[in-house]
Amino acid sequence: MDYTILGNTTADWLVALVTALAVAVGLDALKSILVRRLTILAARTETKLDDIAVAALRSTKFVVLAIVGIYAGASLLVLPDRVQLFIGRAAIVATLVQIAIWGDHALRTWLAATRAQSSSVDPDRITSSAAITFLVRVALWAIVALMVLDNLGVNITTLVASLGIGGIAIALAVQSILGDLFASLSIVLDKPFVVGDFIIVDKMLGTVEKIGLKTTRVRSLGGEQIVFSNNDLLKSRIQNLRRMESRRIVFGFGVSHLTPAPVLRELPEMIKEIVLAQPQVRFDRAHLNGIAAPTFNFEVVYYVDNTDYTVYMNVQQEIYLSLIAGLEARGVALALPVQTVHLARAVQGQGQGQGQAQPDATTWSETDARAA
Incomplete structure (x- = not known):
């Protein structure tokens, strides 16, 4: 026990070795306990966070724990500065790499859970989720790599500046894609x-x-x-x-200007009864909203509590048919467009007027049928 190795007694070396083994084994045992407890908890819950935590902890490497144990044991010894610096840097590098491994496995687990959840609901989310995961993983490993280089004494200022300039150039070149x-x-x-x-x-x-x-x-x-x-x-x-909760319908129609005022006053109530007779429909209003010769114009507003277009068209069709029947029962005619055509007969002229069309003494007028 009195032998001295590198400035430390044999007893010091044994204490350091026992400490290193205890730290490494203890950390590994702690990892196993946490994994077992979280696995039981994950089976009882629906959230994916505990599953991600379990996957990350399971990826812990024993080599990293052993390096941390060696660092703990070496801290009890008196070693040359270069050896102490090497062991310290090795422990930091191992810890950084382990953190990157945890993050990488957590991202992969999240992507797998997203794929399982979205495969039947939103298949295209898988592609975008994979892209997000890839970008985050690249960023994670790039940051860890820079931190490792900086820990090893490499001057990364120039490297970061070069990457920044190169990144800007690449971003400008592919800005539309990005x-x-x-x-x-x-x-x-x-x-x-x-x-x-x-x-x-x-x-x-x-x-x-x-x-x-x-x-x-x-x-x-x-x-x-x-x-x-x-x-x-x-x-x-x-x-x-698709996210429309209900469909608002506005339609209008015109009746003949010869329709009596009492009948015009009855039409909004008749329209209300027709609309309310349809299923999945909420009536809003019906008004005489315009007097433009030669028609009286009505406007009707109602809601269909179904977003299916076919349902809406079936309802609208029934309303139109019932409206036509109701107007016929009251002797009210729908206003139709009016068109007047003037006809002229060509008369062969004499002298300077030869070949020109001269109006006949009789002017013919044709008007489209419109119910009086």
């Missing part, structure tokens, strides 16, 4: 629409088929596929009809 990429991530996170939604963008409309990293594809009513750039799509005004 704009679409970040727009895709914005669509996935903010969810202005998802796959299956019926949207209207400017004058184009259709059902969303795929949300990609650069483009979004929409199937129009005509059958063709419309491809939007994600960046341009977010700059446009988007109407998402």
Whole structure:
């Protein structure tokens, strides 16, 4: 026990060795206990955070724990500065790498959980989630690599500056692609629409088929596929009809100007009864809103508590048919457009008027049939 090795007695070396083993084994045992407890907790809960924590802890490397144990044991010894510096840097590098491994496994677990959850609900979210995971993993390992180099004594200021200048140049070269990429991530996170939604963008409309990293594809009513750039799509005004809770319908019609005032006063109530007779409908109002010769114009507003377009058209059709029947029962005629045509006969002229059309003494007038 009196032997001296590198300035430390044999007893000091044994104490340092026991300390190193105790720290390494103790940390490994603590990891196993935490993993077992969190696994039991994860089985009882629906949240994915505990599953991510379990996956991260399971990725702990025993080599890293052994290096930390060696550092703890070496701190009890009197060693040359260069050896002490080497052991300290090795422990810091191992810890940084382990942190990166934890983050990497946590991101992979989150991506796997997102894929399992979105495969049937929102398939296109998987692609964007994978892109987010890839970017975060690259950033994580890049930061850890820079920290490791800085810990080893490498001057990373010039390297960071070079990466910054190169990053700016690359970003300028691919700014349109990056704009679409970040727009895709914005669509996935903010969810202005998802796959299956019926949207209207400017004058184009259709059902969303795929949300990609650069483009979004929409199937129009005509059958063709419309491809939007994600960046341009977010700059446009988007109407998402699938999220419509109810449909507001406004329609108007005109009746003959010969309709008596008492009958005109009865029509709003008749219209209300017709609208309320339809299923899933809420009546709002019906008014005589215009007197423009030769018609009296009515405006009707109601709501359909169903977003299906076919349901709306069936309701509107029944209202129209009932309205026509109600007007006929009261002897009220719908106002029809009026058109007047003047006919002239060509008369062969004499002298300077030869070949010119001269109006006949009789003027013919034809008017489209309009009920009196």
